[in-house]
Every structure is written in structure tokens, then in C-alpha cells.
Amino acid sequence: MILLMLMVIIVLVILGLVGGSFVNAFVWRFHENKNWVSGRSECIYCHHQLSSIELIPLLSYIGLGGKCHYCHKHISLQYPLVELFTALVFIVSYIYWPVPIKGVQVLIFILWLVVVIGLVALIIYDIKWMLLPNSIVFSLIAVGLLMAIINLLNAQNKGTMTLNYIEACAISGGIFYVIYVLSKGKWIGGGDVKLGLLLGLLVATPEKAFLLLFLASLIGSIVSVPLMLSGKMKRKTLIPFGPFLIISCFVIELAGSNILHWYMHMLIYR
Ligand SMILES: [Zn+2]
Structure with a gap:
């Protein structure tokens, strides 16, 4: 059993590194409007095509000492970091998946890994260009819907679950829509509204949708307040919320x- 878990983790690390490597190449090509399926990877400085030995996630970066083999320019730390981050989310997902991964959950888990790759791409895209491209968000909504349908087909109380999905999307998409309309698109972008809808679909219950908004604002403040205080960021500086x-x-x-359970427990036994 432990051996099996270990094997799954090793496979997930490899898949995560490859997935992160795909995100790095995909984001760049998508932004440059290049063919992201069949196009060859190249150095972004000297445009020298990379050989397959230079395309191994993480190992190539370490082997090359973080520099391009041809022009010796430094390769951005973004590349290994995105690969490591994706692998980390893959492993943590496997270890902390809330229900046993068997039967139909195997399928849900695989779809989740696909969603993770897409979401990591959105993180990079939003940080780099302050944009959440529609085509990526809509593709992920399609995968999210597929996950929801599979969950619904296998659920005992389909009515409650459907209602939960609708409420979750209405909360996380709806609140952003209101902020977007009230601020005339100055505080958050239209992309955040669609992203809210997608994430509502993924967290799947209204309580978790509220928790999502709370946690995102909390992390946002934790990151931006020190930046503002240190003068690295002005009050008007736009930071991507995605x-x-x-x-x-x-x-x-x-x-x-677990977080909700702990919170309810605190309320009751205070
Ligand atoms: Zn180069």
C-alpha cells in the first residue's frame, strides 16, 4: 500500500514537472500567438531552438546553471519555480484529496490535475500581463462542468448538490460582477468575474465560495500591505487578484x- 502511494507520488512529481514545463512554454507561445501544440521551444533571447536534452524540466535548468547554452543569458527563475510549484500542487492534491481516490474519483482527480495546470497558467498570465484570457478560462469552465456532471451523476441527493453548485457560482461570480459594475472595471477586471464563476464551480458549495473570497482577500492583504508600507507599491498600483x-x-x-468544520467547532464550543 505504502509502496503504491510512493509510486503514485513519484509519477505525480514527474507529471507535475512536465505540466509546469508545459505551462511555461504554453503561456509564452499563447501570448505571442504562436502555435503552442507543434511549435518548437526556443531561447527567448537568441531564439536558438532547444534540443530535447535542454527541455527536461528542472534538470536542464540545473544542468545549464540557469543560463542559455548558446547566448549565456540568464534563464528566468520563473521556469524552474513554475515546474516545482505545479509538482507540489499535484503531490499535495494527492495527499490531501478529501475523499478516497477510487472508482469515479480517479477520473475526477485526473480532471482536477488538468484544471491545476490551467490555473497555474492563469496565475502566470495574470502576474505577467494582468490578463485572464477568455479561451483559457472558458476551457477550464468546460472541464469544471464535466467534473460537476460526473459528481452529480454519482451523488445521492442530486437536488441539494445542484443547488450548492448554483449558489457557489452565484456567490463567487456574482460578488465580483457587482464589484466590477460598481467600480466600472477599475478595481477588478471582467476576467476576475469569469474566474470567480469557474472557482465557484470547483469549490462547489456556497460556504466554500464565501471562504474562497475571504481567504483570497486575506492573502491579498498579507501580500500587498507590506509592499505598500515599504513604498515598493503605491496605493494606486494595480495588482492582479487572480x-x-x-x-x-x-x-x-x-x-x-476541514477549515469549515474547525470554524463551526469553534463557534459551538467557544
Ligand atoms: Zn539563448
Whole structure:
């Protein structure tokens, strides 16, 4: 049993590193409008095509000492970090998946890994260009819907679950929509509204949707207040909110029930 778990973890680390490597290449090509399926990877400085030995996630970066083999320019730390981060989310997802991964949950878990890759791409995209491209968000909504349908088909009380999904989406998408309309798109972008809808679909209950918004604002403040105080960031500086939402979604997907349970427990036994 432990051996099996260990094997799964090793496979997930490899898949995560490869997935992160895909995100690095995908985000760049997507932004440059290049063919992201068949295009060859190249150095972003000297445009030298990379050989397959230079495309091994993480190991190539270490082997090359963080520099391009041809022009010797420094390769951004983004590359290994994104690979490591994706692998980390994969392993943590496996270890903390809230229900046993067997039967139909295997399928749900695999779809989740696909969603994770897409969400990591959105984090990078939002940080780099302050944008959440529609085509990525809508593709992920399609995967999220598929997960919801599979869950519903296998649920005992389909009515309650459907209602939970609708409420969760209405809360996380709806609140952003109201902020978006009230601030005329100055505080958050339209992309955040669609992202809210997607994450509502993933967290799947209204309580977790509220928790998502709370946690994202909390992480956002923890990150931006010190930046503001140190003068590195002005009050008017726009910071992308998408990454905070997505990180919160990872936390809630894996630990949301525990957090809510702990919170209710505190309320009752205070
Ligand atoms: Zn180069």
C-alpha cells in the first residue's frame, strides 16, 4: 500500500514537472500567438531552438546553471519555480484529496490535475500581463462542468448538490460582477468575474465560495500591505487578484471542509 502511494507520488512529481514545463512554454507561445501544440521551444533571447536534452524540466535548468547554452543569458527563475510549484500542487492534491481516490474519483482527480495546470497558467498570465484570457478560462469552465456532471451523476441527493453548485457560482461570480459594475472595471477586471464563476464551480458549495473570497482577500492583504508600507507599491498600483483567488481555491479544494468544520467547532464550543 505504502509502496503504491510512493509510486503514485513519484509519477505525480514527474507529471507535475512536465505540466509546469508545459505551462511555461504554453503561456509564452499563447501570448505571442504562436502555435503552442507543434511549435518548437526556443531561447527567448537568441531564439536558438532547444534540443530535447535542454527541455527536461528542472534538470536542464540545473544542468545549464540557469543560463542559455548558446547566448549565456540568464534563464528566468520563473521556469524552474513554475515546474516545482505545479509538482507540489499535484503531490499535495494527492495527499490531501478529501475523499478516497477510487472508482469515479480517479477520473475526477485526473480532471482536477488538468484544471491545476490551467490555473497555474492563469496565475502566470495574470502576474505577467494582468490578463485572464477568455479561451483559457472558458476551457477550464468546460472541464469544471464535466467534473460537476460526473459528481452529480454519482451523488445521492442530486437536488441539494445542484443547488450548492448554483449558489457557489452565484456567490463567487456574482460578488465580483457587482464589484466590477460598481467600480466600472477599475478595481477588478471582467476576467476576475469569469474566474470567480469557474472557482465557484470547483469549490462547489456556497460556504466554500464565501471562504474562497475571504481567504483570497486575506492573502491579498498579507501580500500587498507590506509592499505598500515599504513604498515598493503605491496605493494606486494595480495588482492582479487572480493569483490570490486561485491559490485560495487550491487550499479550499483540499482543506475547505476541514477549515469549515474547525470554524463551526469553534463557534459551538467557544
Ligand atoms: Zn539563448
